[in-house]
Amino acid sequence: MARIEIKSEITGTVWQLKSQPGDKVDEGDTLIVIESMKMEIPVITEDSGTVVEILVKEKDPVAEGQVVAILEG
Numbered sequence: 001m002a003r004i005e006i007k008s009e010i011t012g013t014v015w016q017l018k019s020q021p022g023d024k025v026d027e028g029d030t031l032i033v034i035e036s037m038k039m040e041i042p043v044i045t046e047d048s049g050t051v052v053e054i055l056v057k058e059k060d061p062v063a064e065g066q067v068v069a070i071l072e073g
Contacts, residue, residue: 004047006069008062012036017058019069023051031069034062049073 015035019025030042031051049071056068 001049001072003052004045004049004071004073005067006031006043006045006071008032008034008043008064008066008068010034010036010041011064012041012062014056014058014060014062014068015040017054017056018042019051019054021051021053025049025051025071032056043068045071047071047073 012034016033019031025045026048029045031045032043034041052072053070056062
């Protein structure tokens with residue numbers, strides 16, 4: 001199984017976690033929602049797999065390019 005790193009595309013604050021470790025996700029599923037400049041931006045997976053780890057929690061600041069979740073696919 002391949003290890004897949006999911007990265008934030010923007011700088012902002014984690015607003016909501018939509019997935020937890022152990023969840024099975026499909027391509028296009030939202031894992032995390034990040035708030036930036038009063039907009040809610042979803043972090044979407046481009047691959048199917050199982051969530052192994054969520055590396056952030058709600059209200060954490062995140063930077064563009066930061067790894068926020070790990071999938072196995």
